[in-house]
Amino acid sequence: EADIYQTPRYLVIGTGKKITLECSQTMGHDKMYWYQQDPGMELHLIHYSYGVNSTEKGDLSSESTVSRIRTEHFPLTLESARPSHTSQYLCASSPGQVQETQYFGPGTRLLVL
Amino acid sequence: SQKIEQNSEALNIQEGKTATLTCNYTNYSPAYLQWYRQDPGRGPVFLLLIRENEKEKRKERLKVTFDTTLKQSLFHITASQPADSATYLCAPGGSYIPTFGRGTSLIVHP
Numbered sequence: 001e002a003d004i005y006q007t008p009r010y011l012v013i014g015t016g017k018k019i020t021l022e023c024s025q026t027m028g029h030d031k032m033y034w035y036q037q038d039p040g041m042e043l044h045l046i047h048y049s050y051g052v053n054s055t056e057k058g059d060l061s062s063e064s065t066v067s068r069i070r071t072e073h074f075p076l077t078l079e080s081a082r083p084s085h086t087s088q089y090l091c092a093s094s095p096g097q098v099q100e101t102q103y104f105g106p107g108t109r110l111l112v113l
Numbered sequence: 114s115q116k117i118e119q120n121s122e123a124l125n126i127q128e129g130k131t132a133t134l135t136c137n138y139t140n141y142s143p144a145y146l147q148w149y150r151q152d153p154g155r156g157p158v159f160l161l162l163i164r165e166n167e168k169e170k171r172k173e174r175l176k177v178t179f180d181t182t183l184k185q186s187l188f189h190i191t192a193s194q195p196a197d198s199a200t201y202l203c204a205p206g207g208s209y210i211p212t213f214g215r216g217t218s219l220i221v222h223p
Contacts, residue, residue: 106156
């Protein structure tokens with residue numbers, strides 16, 4: 001079982017609200033990732049980080065932002081939630097070696113009304 | 114552009130049979146390829162990694178092959194069980210962040 005945690009697991013929120021999805025890992029991994037996944041669809045990388053104070057945008061354009069102030073913590077923030085943000089958000093980490101096996105959290109299922 | 118193809122149709126098999134899932138990729142030269150299992154509503158779980166210089170890799174009832182000429186990986190589950198029912202994702206990787214295929218749903222009937 002991977003030591004990577006996401007909260008909340010489920011979130012229902014109204015349009016225009018600011019939300020932060022939390023992700024923490026206790027494995028000391030340098031690399032962390034955020035993916036967005038709709039039911040039955042592929043994972044889309046939206047943000048990643050190679051270490052503290054390092055953040056990059058992924059392949060899928062996203063209105064969210066991330067920060068990496070501590071190695072173990074990689075929160076994702078939506079300043080103003082919209083119904084189009086409804087999806088599952090998965091956080092992952094990897095040890096930062098050449099072979100990038102990723103360890104995923106349980107995910108946050110977000111519903112924006 | 115880089116593309117990963119996994120059979121979008123669900124694979125239905127009887128318990129005890131061997132399940133074979135296919136992953137084809139184009140415009141990649143991956144140094145390795147990974148397979149993950151994903152259950153509904155949960156994050157993917159790593160199963161196996163095979164490197165470009167390896168033809169075959171085994172782990173218990175799982176076997177993966179990697180043909181860099183055909184740009185294809187096959188994932189086999191022998192003596193399949195209903196508990197093996199899940200979506201299986203392939204992820205070619207190398208000096209870049211691994212990209213995941215859409216996955217193939219496997220349903221094992223008792």
